[in-house]
Amino acid sequence: MISVEHLTKRYGPHTAVNDVSFRCEPGTVTGFLGPNGAGKSTTMRMITGLTPPTGGTATVDGMPYRRLPNPGRRVGVLLDASAQHPGRTGRETLSLAAQVMGVDRGRVDKLLDLVGLDAKAGRKRVRQYSLGMRQRLGLAHALLGDPRVLILDEPANGLDPEGIFWMRTVLRDFADRGGTVLLSSHLLREVEAVADRLVVIGGGRVVADGTKDELLAGSGIRVRALEPEKLEWALTTAGVTTTRTADGAFVAQADAETVGRTAAAADLVLLELRPADGGGLEQLFLELTTNGAAKEAAR
Known part of the structure; x- marks a missing residue:
C-alpha cells in the first residue's frame, strides 16, 4: 500500500x-x-x-x-x-x-x-x-x-x-x-x-x-441552446460549472432539473438536454485540470 x-x-x-x-x-x-x-x-x-x-x-x-x-x-x-x-x-x-x-x-x-x-x-x-x-x-x-x-x-x-x-x-x-x-x-x-x-x-x-x-459517473449534463452565449452566462451566474464542447454545446456539472430550470428562468430555448456521454476520462481530465488551473491562477 x-x-x-x-x-x-x-x-x-x-x-x-x-x-x-x-x-x-x-x-x-x-x-x-x-x-x-x-x-x-x-x-x-x-x-x-x-x-x-x-x-x-x-x-x-x-x-x-x-x-x-x-x-x-x-x-x-x-x-x-x-x-x-x-x-x-x-x-x-x-x-x-x-x-x-x-x-x-x-x-x-x-x-x-x-x-x-x-x-x-x-x-x-x-x-x-x-x-x-x-x-x-x-x-x-x-x-x-x-x-x-x-x-x-x-x-x-x-x-x-x-x-x-x-x-x-x-x-x-x-x-x-x-x-x-x-x-x-x-x-x-x-x-x-x-x-x-x-x-x-x-x-x-x-x-x-x-x-x-465514481468519477466518470459524474460526467455532467450535456445542454445546447439556440443562444449559447446566454446559456453560458445563465449557468455561470447560477454557479454551475460548464465546459464548452466542439459543437457549441456545454457540459454542465449539475443535474438535469437545475440546468432546465436555469434555462427556463432565462427564457432560453433548449435544443438538447441529456446526460453527457462519450467523453469518458478525457472529458473529465479536461474539466478538472482546466478548472483547477483557473482556481490556482485566481489565488
Whole structure:
C-alpha cells in the first residue's frame, strides 16, 4: 500500500506540490493524472525518497521508502527509462541489479522473456535500445525483486499499440494478484482501460480522487441552446460549472432539473438536454485540470 499525507514541495517561492494526500490500496491500479507541470513527477520522486518534501509524509507498506530494507524487493520503480547505463547490455543491467538485491539470477532470463526482450536484445548495449525497448527493460528492472508495489512514471512512452496493450495486461495481472500499482501516464484511454482508481492533480493540488466508476459517473449534463452565449452566462451566474464542447454545446456539472430550470428562468430555448456521454476520462481530465488551473491562477 502507498499512503501520501499532505505532501508539499517548495522551490524558493514556487510551490510545485501543495498538500497532496491519497492512498493506493493492494489489488488496485491507481491512475495518477495531470497536465505537464502539475506536480506528478515531483510527487512520485518524494514517495521514492529521491526528493525530500518540504512538508508531509509518504510511506510504502507503512514505512518511508528510504527506511525500507532492500527496497527493490518491496517496491518496483520506473521513473525514467533513460536513466540506465548506456554501456551495459540489457542482460548485464538486470544481472547487476539481481546481485545487489540478492535475487536469483534465474529471474533475469525470466524477466527478459516477460517484457519481450529476446536473447539478441539482451546482448545489445542499452545505448542501442529504442525508447520502447528501454521502457521494457525498465519494467523488467522494476519487477526483478518480485515486489508487491509498482510506481511507474509514463511507462508506455515509446511503445507501439501492441506494446501498450502488453503493458496494460502486465499491470492488470500484477494488481489482480494483490499488487499495488501507481501509474502516471498521458495516455488517458489506456489509463481508463486499466485503472481502478484515479487521482487527478492540477496546479500542484489534488482536484479529484476516487474510483474510476465514481468519477466518470459524474460526467455532467450535456445542454445546447439556440443562444449559447446566454446559456453560458445563465449557468455561470447560477454557479454551475460548464465546459464548452466542439459543437457549441456545454457540459454542465449539475443535474438535469437545475440546468432546465436555469434555462427556463432565462427564457432560453433548449435544443438538447441529456446526460453527457462519450467523453469518458478525457472529458473529465479536461474539466478538472482546466478548472483547477483557473482556481490556482485566481489565488
